[in-house]
Amino acid sequence: MTTPDYYYVIIGGGLAGLQLALRLHQDVFFKGKKIAIIEPSNKSINDKTWCFWEEGRGSWDHLITKKWKKGKFISSEITKDLDLDPYSYKMLRSLDFYEYAKEKLETSENIFFIKDKITKIDQVTRTAIGEASNYTATHFFDSRPPSNFEKDEKSSIIYQHFKGIKIKTEKAHFNPDVFTMMDYRIKHKDNTCFTYILPTAKNEALIEFTFFTPSLTDEKVYDDKIEQYIRSILKIDDYGELESEKGIIPMTDYPFHDQNSKYITKIGTAGGWVKASSGYSFKNTERKIDKLIDNIKSGLKLSANLMSKKYQFYDAIFLDVLEQRNDLGESLFTKLYTKNSIQDIFRFLDEETSFSEELKIMLSLYHAQFLKSFFRKI
Incomplete structure (x- = not known):
């Protein structure tokens, strides 16, 4: 085999791809190894908000928008105050993460950003086939989920699907020191659904209506439920919408890890790195990458012990x-x-x-x- 174009090719420049690239960039063990990050989009908008909990200071504290030590859980019958200490619940905007990662990685002499869409990996020739060009490597880190995983009859799947809007009010309506993990007072049929509130100031908050359901719904449902929550629960009549976000996160026990091979390691959602029972991914991704790096440096199979049965x-x-x-x-x-x-x-x-x-x-x-x-x- 001729010398490959890159030592590693990372397919996908989202959360998992960029976290992995940052760790490779920071570790002298990988110094001099050519690495490509292939992503079809510019990642130039705030397309999601990540939240996670951790004790004390963390690696991403310089990027977080807000953190909370107290929260609430609200059902139809009870309100439970949540004292998180020694944990903090932290909020990070995806655009802030993308910009930070790109700024750090673009200074590297051995990391290259390529705008392209990969359609296939040929494991025999170790070639990623893109719409614009082809790329050879000794190993591929692939964040593309298999196209048929949602139809696997042996696996369960629940979609965490949501829409959120960040609002600003003239008067103080929020306690910026307390976030709401789940509020079940606004319902939709017999579905598992709740409202999630991240207050960033006394007059600003991100309000999301979230479903954990086997099927999806129309966008109008989210809009109606958010409006209902703001009017009837928060008692807010006048507000301005600053921005919005929406997303679909598959929560599934599909065996993504079975897709790993000698030359391909699946990462992110495609690797099963989204916590299946909660939909949280940010810190889970960080832990998986730490283990992945340890495996590489120890000479183990790259995917060894990434998942707990x-x-x-x-x-x-x-x-x-x-x-x-x-x-x-x-x-x-x-x-x-x-x-x-x-x-x-x-x-x-x-x-x-x-x-x-x-x-x-x-x-x-x-x-x-x-x-x-x-x-x-x-």
């Missing part, structure tokens, strides 16, 4: 419950937040708990559907 099974059961009985969402999340500390919930979602702690959380959620889903998945 135990937590994948927990996620699969929970997804199946919501897929079979989507009407149970409010009840299940109410049990989760009222019968467990927010610290234990965070550690469980971060896959840091012991089996006894996991058992306590699972028992707190008990419903007969869990047994049915357990046997369906086992």
